[in-house]
Amino acid sequence: DRLDAPADVIRRAVKRGVTLTISTDSHHTSDLVRMEYGVEWARRGWAPRTSVANTLPLAEFEEWVGRRR
Helix, strand or coil: CCCCCCHHHHHHHHHCCCCECCCCCCCCHHHHHHHHHHHHHHHHCCCCHHHEHHHCCHHHHHHHHHHCC
8 A cells, every 4th residue: 555666667767866865654663664665665766875865864964954045
């Protein structure tokens, strides 16, 4: 019942320079364990850490967010 992007879509996004985020879509703290599913799909799509915004070091993430405001 999850709507994670398939691996081929992730690969095309990375190839085009899209910055991804991994989310749990949690509505309760008990759902935070779902993060592993997003990580697994990112791996299947060969998404490097540098293409995933919420894996950046804090200073880089804050800079990235600041550029989008």
